[in-house]
Amino acid sequence: MSSVFDIIGPIMIGPSSSHTAGAARLGKMARCIFDEPVERVTMTLYGSFAKTYKGHGTDRALIAGLLGFGAEDVRIRQAFKEADEAGLQYEFVESAEPSDHPNVVRFDLYGHSGRHMSVLGRSLGGGRILITRIDGLEVEITGDEHTIMTFHTDKPGVIAAVTTALSLQAINISSMRVFRKEKHSQAVMLIHTDSEVSRDVLDSINAVSGIESVMYFKPL
Amino acid sequence: MKYNYNSIADIAAFSERDGIPFWQVVLRSEVELTEADEAAVLGEAKKRIAIFNQSVEDGLADIRTTPSGMSGGQAKALFDGQPRFLSPLAYKALTYAIAVNEANAKMFRIVACPTAGSCGVVPGVMRAVGDTYHLDEEAYVRGFFAAAGVGNVITNAACVAGAVGGCQAEVGSAAAMAAAAAVAMMEGTTDEVVAAMALCLKNVLGLVCDPVAGLVEVPCVKRNGIYAVHALTAAEMAMAGLRSQIPADEVIGAMDRIGRALPSALRETSEGGLAVTETGKQIAERVRNL
Numbered sequence: 001m002s003s004v005f006d007i008i009g010p011i012m013i014g015p016s017s018s019h020t021a022g023a024a025r026l027g028k029m030a031r032c033i034f035d036e037p038v039e040r041v042t043m044t045l046y047g048s049f050a051k052t053y054k055g056h057g058t059d060r061a062l063i064a065g066l067l068g069f070g071a072e073d074v075r076i077r078q079a080f081k082e083a084d085e086a087g088l089q090y091e092f093v094e095s096a097e098p099s100d101h102p103n104v105v106r107f108d109l110y111g112h113s114g115r116h117m118s119v120l121g122r123s124l125g126g127g128r129i130l131i132t133r134i135d136g137l138e139v140e141i142t143g144d145e146h147t148i149m150t151f152h153t154d155k156p157g158v159i160a161a162v163t164t165a166l167s168l169q170a171i172n173i174s175s176m177r178v179f180r181k182e183k184h185s186q187a188v189m190l191i192h193t194d195s196e197v198s199r200d201v202l203d204s205i206n207a208v209s210g211i212e213s214v215m216y217f218k219p220l
Numbered sequence: 221m222k223y224n225y226n227s228i229a230d231i232a233a234f235s236e237r238d239g240i241p242f243w244q245v246v247l248r249s250e251v252e253l254t255e256a257d258e259a260a261v262l263g264e265a266k267k268r269i270a271i272f273n274q275s276v277e278d279g280l281a282d283i284r285t286t287p288s289g290m291s292g293g294q295a296k297a298l299f300d301g302q303p304r305f306l307s308p309l310a311y312k313a314l315t316y317a318i319a320v321n322e323a324n325a326k327m328f329r330i331v332a333c334p335t336a337g338s339c340g341v342v343p344g345v346m347r348a349v350g351d352t353y354h355l356d357e358e359a360y361v362r363g364f365f366a367a368a369g370v371g372n373v374i375t376n377a378a379c380v381a382g383a384v385g386g387c388q389a390e391v392g393s394a395a396a397m398a399a400a401a402a403v404a405m406m407e408g409t410t411d412e413v414v415a416a417m418a419l420c421l422k423n424v425l426g427l428v429c430d431p432v433a434g435l436v437e438v439p440c441v442k443r444n445g446i447y448a449v450h451a452l453t454a455a456e457m458a459m460a461g462l463r464s465q466i467p468a469d470e471v472i473g474a475m476d477r478i479g480r481a482l483p484s485a486l487r488e489t490s491e492g493g494l495a496v497t498e499t500g501k502q503i504a505e506r507v508r509n510l
Binding site: 048072 | 264326332369434436
């Protein structure tokens, strides 16, 4: 059984859990993943997102999420104005390309430093989301749990060292997946934990040989 | 777990075993599942009940139309009018349910129940019953957990998304939840709660999801009102002693099979039904050029 608050919930701004609440969460997750202020963003919409985004307020919800607002935040309604005030530049591109899911968005994020990152995600319904790709690397991030994500080199011992660092702090792993582009190249580790992960633990993971960077996302 | 239910029959059996109402089984199960204390769970429910009521107010107060031009101000028109055919209670449920869905269409805060497209039925029915009988917050809590238990079973045994099971899964589930809530608010028996949700769900089977222009407006907004009244009809029958010949869990199974048998054009793709009528297509074209 689910929690009854997943059945009578989420608390959200209308009109659609997949097109509005999910969109806001996708924006918020993209913001977390980019991990620096977004100066400019291009959002490419696929499938039903591309066809109905204006009527569902998907555009406002995506921007609101990028500004850090949650799916229940009434500021979603005036997200365009909020973006102007925050100095966030945005554009929407409607793609006619086929996609493997009805509600897909790609964020092309640009920071002040000129750094660019591409984040691909989908809205699964009921406000649930899945980030499926970051800069060409396949991932699976839902934003429902405490999540550690590492970028690292695919070589023996990295995974063991990371899980050891967690076990030393008595942090229980609920699920874990490893993705790589190809053998010995860049890889991504996604670890879900039952409890919050402190800065110290992240630092100790960052110190592991082969780890390039570590990110941590609290549940959205 | 003492209250781990997977079916309506499970909830009814726990209710009988421990001599507690249907809704109380659902509350106790939630406390067990989340390892939270009961006060925290009740607090979370009351927070949602408060948003139910706020979204009724929002929908009645804001009479603007949506950007699509399809909805807005219709709950207020009912509110300012008088019932001719319905009881005052049913008329209120109709009005309040539409108010919540209008609020949803205009980007106010709502609680998905179980979805955003069907968010008006349960709050509309609960508010109408609560207003009419001057019930306290505890009555709303009883209604909330009865509705949640029904919704939880349907979600896990079948589906509540229009894209998966058509509108019978979405507004149909909401109506079944509302029927259970109405009986629980009136302190009906577990048999009455179960009969209300089964009679309600049986009579929405086959309802398709064909939203005009892909938006949660036509037919969704007024449909929430109409099925709020439907839920009360089922609750009325149940409390008069009528029972469903087909057990509740079998009705849920039937709903799931029917949903999956529906053609994709009638499952939220807006490629069939009302969405492809001449007027539906004109509206879709207008919305595309907004």
